[in-house]
Amino acid sequence: xxxxxxxxxxxxxxxxxxxxxxxxxxxxxxxxxxxxxxxxxxxxxxxxxxxxxxxxxxxxxxxxxxxxxxxxxxxxxxxxxxxxxxxxxxxxxxxxxxxxxxxxxxxxxxxxxxxxxxxxxxxxxxx
Amino acid sequence: xxxxxxxxxxxxxxxxxxxxxxxxxxxxxxxxxxxxxxxxxxxxxxxxxxxxxxxxxxxxxxxxxxxxxxxxxxxxxxxxxxxxxxxxxxxxxxxxxxxxxxxxxxxxxxxxxxxxxxxxxxxxxxxxxxxxxxxxxxxxxxxxxxxxxxxxxxxxxxxxxxxxxxxxxxxxxxxxxxxxxxxxxxxx
Numbered sequence: 001x002x003x004x005x006x007x008x009x010x011x012x013x014x015x016x017x018x019x020x021x022x023x024x025x026x027x028x029x030x031x032x033x034x035x036x037x038x039x040x041x042x043x044x045x046x047x048x049x050x051x052x053x054x055x056x057x058x059x060x061x062x063x064x065x066x067x068x069x070x071x072x073x074x075x076x077x078x079x080x081x082x083x084x085x086x087x088x089x090x091x092x093x094x095x096x097x098x099x100x101x102x103x104x105x106x107x108x109x110x111x112x113x114x115x116x117x118x119x120x121x122x123x124x125x126x127x
Numbered sequence: 128x129x130x131x132x133x134x135x136x137x138x139x140x141x142x143x144x145x146x147x148x149x150x151x152x153x154x155x156x157x158x159x160x161x162x163x164x165x166x167x168x169x170x171x172x173x174x175x176x177x178x179x180x181x182x183x184x185x186x187x188x189x190x191x192x193x194x195x196x197x198x199x200x201x202x203x204x205x206x207x208x209x210x211x212x213x214x215x216x217x218x219x220x221x222x223x224x225x226x227x228x229x230x231x232x233x234x235x236x237x238x239x240x241x242x243x244x245x246x247x248x249x250x251x252x253x254x255x256x257x258x259x260x261x262x263x264x265x266x267x268x269x270x271x272x273x274x275x276x277x278x279x280x281x282x283x284x285x286x287x288x289x290x291x292x293x294x295x296x297x298x299x300x301x302x303x304x305x306x307x308x309x310x311x312x313x314x315x
Contacts, residue, residue: 004280026306032313033305036255037274042167045177049155052184053148059185 094120129153136200144191155184158201161276162208168271169212171260179215183208198285205276206286209268216264251312258308266301273298 005013017023045051096102098119129149131139136157142150159180166179186207194203259270272283273294283294 029306029310029313030302033255033302033309034274036252037259037270038277039252040168040256040259040275041172041252042164042176043172044160044163045180048159048163048177048180049152052155052181053152055181055185056151056188057148059189 090124091120094123097123130156137196140191140194140196140200143188151188154200158184158204161201162204165205165208165271165276166212168259168275169209169264169267170215171256175215179211180208182211186211199282202278202282202285205272205278206288209272209286213264213268254312255305255309258305261308262301262304266297266304269294269297270301270305 017027092102095116098116129152131142131150131153134142134153136154139150139154143154162180162183163176166176166183170176170179183204187204190207194200259267262270268287269283272278272286273280278286280291280294284291287294
């Protein structure tokens, strides 16, 4: 029925159809159903393309805002992390200059943090 | 509105990728009818058809970078429409299950008509439409693509991503189910 059968099978079908009234009736039913399905109505919506385009433009706007926010966040994070890392390095250097070592064992002894910070600033001032 | 006559779909897609949005409007205008037809076939006449059809084109735009020009634009858009419709059917099923809707809707009823003993063609169309809506989604999709949209078996295999034999089996079973459901209405 869809003209997609190979020639041989089509011939077989035609012969079977001629021979059987039952098959003819079935074919008639199927064609009727197919025609009724084909004729199904559908309704187009007014300003459909405009509505879709508006939604897409809106989406693009939101996406852009999101990307801008993500970029700003990354930039701020980079700056904060760089300065944080620099401070950490400076503290470490100060600690090394005041104590002469970076051994972790030094922390096991009663470690006076206020004194350590004082030493760091003193070292920075001297240099 | 620019319609780009003489420019084929692939060229239009290239233009959209380059940022020329009117080219997208032209594509929407080209395929709007087909998408609405497919979605109406899958969901029946209801207010969700507009939303799903719009969503189809939005998804199409969002997935343009995935689009390989091997398959036709129409086939690609129809695939999106079918998948979104299937999702909507699943949602409806869940909703019906939660609110335990009774199964009266699953029975085909003759519309009230006292005009004549024979059903009018429009009534018959309505009954056939209802019968299609009562088919399982996997059968419904094949019926919609093959009989409403008029796609070839090969195209249906591409859209549904199933084997040719499965398409033919589903089509045959769907038609059989429809025949059984509609037998009493179609007898002359």
